Amino acid sequence: MASMAQWVWPAVRALRLWGPGGERAWARRPRIAGRRTPVPFSAGVSSIFGSGGSSEKEKLFLQDIAELIQARACQRVVVMVGAGISTPSGIPDFRSPGTGFYSSFQHADVPYPEAIFELSFFLHNPRPFCTWAKEMYPGNYRPNIIHYFLRLLHDKGLLLRLYTQNIDGLERVSGIPGSKLVEAHGSFASATCTVCRRASPMEDFWAAVMGDRVPSCAVCTGVVKPDVVFFGEALPQRFLLHVVDFPTADLLLILGTSLQVEPFASLSEAVRSSVPRVFMNQEAVGPLSWRPRSRDVLQLGDLVDSVERLVELLGWSEELKDLVQRETGKLSGQDR
Numbered sequence: 001m002a003s004m005a006q007w008v009w010p011a012v013r014a015l016r017l018w019g020p021g022g023e024r025a026w027a028r029r030p031r032i033a034g035r036r037t038p039v040p041f042s043a044g045v046s047s048i049f050g051s052g053g054s055s056e057k058e059k060l061f062l063q064d065i066a067e068l069i070q071a072r073a074c075q076r077v078v079v080m081v082g083a084g085i086s087t088p089s090g091i092p093d094f095r096s097p098g099t100g101f102y103s104s105f106q107h108a109d110v111p112y113p114e115a116i117f118e119l120s121f122f123l124h125n126p127r128p129f130c131t132w133a134k135e136m137y138p139g140n141y142r143p144n145i146i147h148y149f150l151r152l153l154h155d156k157g158l159l160l161r162l163y164t165q166n167i168d169g170l171e172r173v174s175g176i177p178g179s180k181l182v183e184a185h186g187s188f189a190s191a192t193c194t195v196c197r198r199a200s201p202m203e204d205f206w207a208a209v210m211g212d213r214v215p216s217c218a219v220c221t222g223v224v225k226p227d228v229v230f231f232g233e234a235l236p237q238r239f240l241l242h243v244v245d246f247p248t249a250d251l252l253l254i255l256g257t258s259l260q261v262e263p264f265a266s267l268s269e270a271v272r273s274s275v276p277r278v279f280m281n282q283e284a285v286g287p288l289s290w291r292p293r294s295r296d297v298l299q300l301g302d303l304v305d306s307v308e309r310l311v312e313l314l315g316w317s318e319e320l321k322d323l324v325q326r327e328t329g330k331l332s333g334q335d336r
């Protein structure tokens with residue numbers, strides 16, 4: 001996995017970050033919560049931090065985070081998520097020993113499970129990937145309460161950006177707009193011909209995959225691949241938004257990821273040192289355990305429980321319940 005950073009950074013350097021047509025929201029000057037005061041967190045939450053710079057040494061708890069959000073002392077929230085937020089939807093984590101996809105995937109033609117996400121193997125034999133993709137057909141899985149909590153964060157105008165490593169697209173399905181998302185490992189939202197690089201309609205891709213055929217380009221008959229980032233491919237251009245998002249964030253939520261994959265893992269270090277980082281995961285791994293900061297909040301154990309606890313502390317439980325009911329109703333309507 002360490003090699004991932006090597007193939008990402010040259011691509012990053014080669015891109016023009018400030019190209020035309022890009023989203024300009026992140027070009028705004030960083031805004032300090034509380035506005036009138038130079039200390040990062042202020043009015044209304046002084047009881048938590050006391051006064052002056054030394055207060056930043058104080059240990060924070062989930063309750064404090066909830067109060068910061070309620071007081072709108074945190075309103076530029078960056079969220080990073082991984083496979084752990086989708087396991088409650090029934091999507092197996094890739095890496096869990098025993099139950100994870102890499103442990104369970106067996107296909108006669110595949111030398112080792114990771115091979116199905118390697119470009120060279122895909123070009124040699126796309127069938128195993130297509131078998132796997134069939135499982136990911138839109139509608140096979142539904143967003144869960146964690147996705148809807150993030151949607152609520154967006155509805156309340158608090159979500160600066162959601163960085164996801166997941167390729168299941170459930171963040172979109174939950175109603176979070178694409179402009180708020182960085183799908184760092186790509187998605188099934190679009191597909192491209194591996195030969196002529198033309199975009200290919202997703203309906204064609206799914207029609208082929210669901211019919212156990214290899215999707216091919218209508219123009220050159222080359223194999224069509226969804227824009228999921230394989231090993232050996234550059235991350236999507238939108239990933240560059242991190243350059244502006246992280247330094248201007250005033251809260252970082254990290255949910256359901258052990259931060260083992262670069263460059264995603266290093267992003268957790270990119271927020272200012274005064275910015276609280278909330279880490280919710282089954283177990284502590286990655287930068288937050290080996291390079292902890294004084295304002296980190298660790299909430300380990302079942303992720304749904306942890307998110308529900310925060311939602312409760314925020315006083316959003318009823319609102320979230322309503323949102324889930326409304327959205328689930330919409331999705332069921334589409335199935336009919």
Ligand SMILES: [Zn+2]
Pocket residue numbers: 193194195196197198217218219220221222
């Ligand atoms: Zn083509």
